[in-house]
Amino acid sequence: MSFYDVPDGVEIRGRYDHQFAQILTRDALQFVAGLQREFQGQVRFALECRREAKKRYNSGGSPGFDPATRFIRESNWKCATVPPAVADRSVEITGPVERKMIINALNSGAKVFMADFEDALSPSWENLMKGHVNLRDAVNQTITFHDQARNRVYKLNDTIAKLFVRPRGWHLPEAHIIIDGEPAIGCLVDFGLYFYHNHAMYRSAHGAGFGPFFYLPKMENSREARIWNNVFERAERTAGIERGSIRATVLIETLPAVFQMDEILYELRDHSVGLNCGRWDYIFSYIKTFQAHPDRLLPDRVQVGMTQHFMRCYSDLLIRTCHRRGVHAMGGMAAQIPIRDNPAANEAALELVRKDKLREVRAGHDGTWAAHPGLIKPILEVFTSNMAGKANQIQTAAREDADAITEEDLVQMPRGTRSLEGLRLNTRVGIQYLAAWLTGTGSVPLYNLMEDAATAEISRVQNWQWIKYGAVLNGDGVKIRVTPELFAKVVEEEIERIKREVGLEKFTRGRYQEAGKIFAKQCTTPELDDFLTLDAYNLIVVHHPKTSARL
Ligand SMILES: CC(=O)SCCNC(=O)CCNC(=O)[C@H](O)C(C)(C)COP(=O)(O)OP(=O)(O)OC[C@H]1O[C@@H](n2cnc3c(N)ncnc32)[C@H](O)[C@@H]1OP(=O)(O)O
Numbered sequence: 001m002s003f004y005d006v007p008d009g010v011e012i013r014g015r016y017d018h019q020f021a022q023i024l025t026r027d028a029l030q031f032v033a034g035l036q037r038e039f040q041g042q043v044r045f046a047l048e049c050r051r052e053a054k055k056r057y058n059s060g061g062s063p064g065f066d067p068a069t070r071f072i073r074e075s076n077w078k079c080a081t082v083p084p085a086v087a088d089r090s091v092e093i094t095g096p097v098e099r100k101m102i103i104n105a106l107n108s109g110a111k112v113f114m115a116d117f118e119d120a121l122s123p124s125w126e127n128l129m130k131g132h133v134n135l136r137d138a139v140n141q142t143i144t145f146h147d148q149a150r151n152r153v154y155k156l157n158d159t160i161a162k163l164f165v166r167p168r169g170w171h172l173p174e175a176h177i178i179i180d181g182e183p184a185i186g187c188l189v190d191f192g193l194y195f196y197h198n199h200a201m202y203r204s205a206h207g208a209g210f211g212p213f214f215y216l217p218k219m220e221n222s223r224e225a226r227i228w229n230n231v232f233e234r235a236e237r238t239a240g241i242e243r244g245s246i247r248a249t250v251l252i253e254t255l256p257a258v259f260q261m262d263e264i265l266y267e268l269r270d271h272s273v274g275l276n277c278g279r280w281d282y283i284f285s286y287i288k289t290f291q292a293h294p295d296r297l298l299p300d301r302v303q304v305g306m307t308q309h310f311m312r313c314y315s316d317l318l319i320r321t322c323h324r325r326g327v328h329a330m331g332g333m334a335a336q337i338p339i340r341d342n343p344a345a346n347e348a349a350l351e352l353v354r355k356d357k358l359r360e361v362r363a364g365h366d367g368t369w370a371a372h373p374g375l376i377k378p379i380l381e382v383f384t385s386n387m388a389g390k391a392n393q394i395q396t397a398a399r400e401d402a403d404a405i406t407e408e409d410l411v412q413m414p415r416g417t418r419s420l421e422g423l424r425l426n427t428r429v430g431i432q433y434l435a436a437w438l439t440g441t442g443s444v445p446l447y448n449l450m451e452d453a454a455t456a457e458i459s460r461v462q463n464w465q466w467i468k469y470g471a472v473l474n475g476d477g478v479k480i481r482v483t484p485e486l487f488a489k490v491v492e493e494e495i496e497r498i499k500r501e502v503g504l505e506k507f508t509r510g511r512y513q514e515a516g517k518i519f520a521k522q523c524t525t526p527e528l529d530d531f532l533t534l535d536a537y538n539l540i541v542v543h544h545p546k547t548s549a550r551l
């Protein structure tokens with residue numbers, strides 16, 4: 001039996017694999033342990049501050065601009081100049097760190113590929129470690145994949161997208177790596193292992209002296225961005241590379257963070273390449289932030305789109321903030337994906353995507369996200385034909401008008417109706433997503449839409465909110481009040497429907513029943529869980545105690 005060669009204080013409880021051992025080297029683990037030792041106090045404090053903020057919102061408060069940081073919002077400062085390698089980010093494809101998808105994404109014609117350890121990945125040991133092997137091979141441009149069933153070999157084209165990596169959020173532990181007796185901080189493992197193995201090759205072969213590049217998810221306050229900035233500076237010092245080499249785009253995808261955009265950019269001003277509208281987590285966060293406000297029961301999930309006042313203001317203010325500070329204002333993800341077997345439905349889906357992207361580019365966004373290679377060409381067309389031949393709109397779309405956006409605009413309730421079909425769809429999608437996540441898949445096509453952890457979270461918290469406050473469903477013509485009994489019946493019926501749709505064999509093989517139980521529990525628990533994936537994480541942890549001994 002083989003063992004990982006670990007430094008003092010580090011224990012690996014995940015399966016041994018000789019390929020994983022090339023990632024989990026003593027030096028790389030020492031680097032990760034160093035990050036954890038230096039920053040765990042700051043991370044704990046930041047998470048404690050989140051809990052304090054939650055108490056304020058749960059006692060009737062609402063997030064708003066911080067008077068103490070007015071000077072940051074009002075003074076004139078700029079972020080560091082955008083590295084030339086990533087000036088054009090008109091279309092970015094995203095996807096999990098899965099081998100074939102990485103090759104397809106890098107070859108897709110998109111300007112950037114965001115390789116995801118977060119919303120699109122189920123963070124099992126196997127997925128995470130294979131993901132690091134895949135990323136190392138991608139950066140080294142040696143990555144290949146043999147699809148046995150189709151006898152097709154995948155390899156990189158001569159021109160590929162620029163790689164950004166999205167580590168997990170601050171809240172997620174990595175239970176297979178123990179540092180000084182504590183589970184490692186998930187995002188420091190993702191960042192640390194990727195940075196350690198790839199910074200030199202990335203800067204020389206891809207970033208023209210800059211990089212690696214990152215996306216940073218789910219932050220709620222600029223103090224969390226400050227920790228990332230400190231992490232980057234430590235990494236740069238350790239690697240002996242210039243300060244400001246590492247660059248990151250922060251997702252504004254929590255309601256509190258929309259009031260902190262200047263402050264977040266300020267903390268990361270030497271390491272920033274902009275902000276991104278993470279619209280799905282943002283909707284999830286709106287519901288979560290106002291979980292104790294029964295006057296804020298949202299309409300059906302499908303009605304909470306980017307044209308709702310609070311969403312439009314969020315995106316406009318993000319553009320204004322980024323351009324004032326000299327960095328990219330990235331748009332978000334349209335959920336539609338190509339529909340292979342129905343040309344009319346496919347065209348209708350594409351049209352929705354085009355419309356969404358046209359709205360983004362006209363508003364002043366510098367680029368946007370695509371979930372699927374089949375969407376790159378149409379999205380690229382929309383962006384390039386509306387950006388006057390420029391790589392971005394940083395200098396040309398100031399959006400000073402957005403200075404008039406108020407706190408009230410940013411929290412305004414979305415308009416619409418609630419329906420029994422909305423409750424059913426949330427339930428059907430939530431259960432199927434969770435069943436996929438438990439079996440190792442973090443992004444799935446469901447009813448011709450992309451579903452990932454962020455969209456599943458909306459389903460969960462919306463159901464919770466409706467059940468908790470007995471929401472009246474008024475969208476079907478008749479008024480029905482949501483009760484735990486009605487929801488229990490919906491769960492039962494939707495599980496039967498899923499069984500019919502996926503077929504008995506797949507249903508029996510999958511973890512649908514278990515997912516149904518977890519999802520139902522999460523929707524009816526008296527206190528809302530902060531994250532679905534945090535609660536469910538223990539179910540995908542697989543410890544290998546026999547391989548955890550040190551050399
Ligand atoms: C809220 C947020 O955080 S958004 C960001 C996180 N979410 C994501 O990144 C989702 C990314 N997208 C996906 O995972 C997938 O597109 C899905 C799950 C939505 C749909 O997947 P599928 O149904 O398997 O797609 P489909 O069968 O049409 O795939 C066709 C081909 O495109 C490839 N493909 C599909 N999506 C992607 C992608 N995002 N990146 C690279 N390749 C992709 C498939 O691998 C397949 O390749 P092949 O023909 O060589 O076998």
Ligand SMILES: O=CC(=O)O
Pocket residue numbers: 119251253277278279280281282332333454
């Ligand atoms: O990460 C993106 C989102 O929409 O959530």
Ligand SMILES: [Mg+2]
Pocket residue numbers: 119217251253278280281454
């Ligand atoms: Mg997200």
